[in-house]
Amino acid sequence: MAEVVARAQVAEAGLNGRVVVDSAGTGDWHVGAQMHRGAKAQLAKRGFDGSAHRARQFHGSWLPERDLILAMDASNLAVLRRYARDDAEHRVRLFGEVAGLGGVDVPDPYGADPAEFARVLDMLESGMTHLVAELRTLLGTPVAGD
Numbered sequence: 001m002a003e004v005v006a007r008a009q010v011a012e013a014g015l016n017g018r019v020v021v022d023s024a025g026t027g028d029w030h031v032g033a034q035m036h037r038g039a040k041a042q043l044a045k046r047g048f049d050g051s052a053h054r055a056r057q058f059h060g061s062w063l064p065e066r067d068l069i070l071a072m073d074a075s076n077l078a079v080l081r082r083y084a085r086d087d088a089e090h091r092v093r094l095f096g097e098v099a100g101l102g103g104v105d106v107p108d109p110y111g112a113d114p115a116e117f118a119r120v121l122d123m124l125e126s127g128m129t130h131l132v133a134e135l136r137t138l139l140g141t142p143v144a145g146d
Helices: 002-012 037-045 060-065 074-091 114-139
Strands: 069-071 092-094
Touching: 002 114, 037 114, 060 074, 069 074, 074 092
Parallel strands: 069 092
Antiparallel strands: none
């Protein structure tokens, strides 16, 4: 869900081509699979299309190509920081910290009820709004109406 929301907000902010959004898990459990139907349903209710998403597993070789790698929870953060070691650890951050969510973990709603998927989507939309605003400032892209 995070990738779909991020792509939409990056595009809406006029940052396509300047910000690349990517998504991968730390495990290989669902590699190649479509998004969970509960996630896809909640995204569709809010006008997002998650049909193109396919699960992938993160590879440490990707680190030099990425300026910022966001983990949704502390467990995934620890895994990603092990990949990064000291050379890129500062670029591996917790989404809840950089997205204005007070450092909280974003739970994985896999297998949960629709209300939990909706709650997680609320967190993602709010956090991405904050993060994209920060990216606009960092990249010098004015907010519409400025």
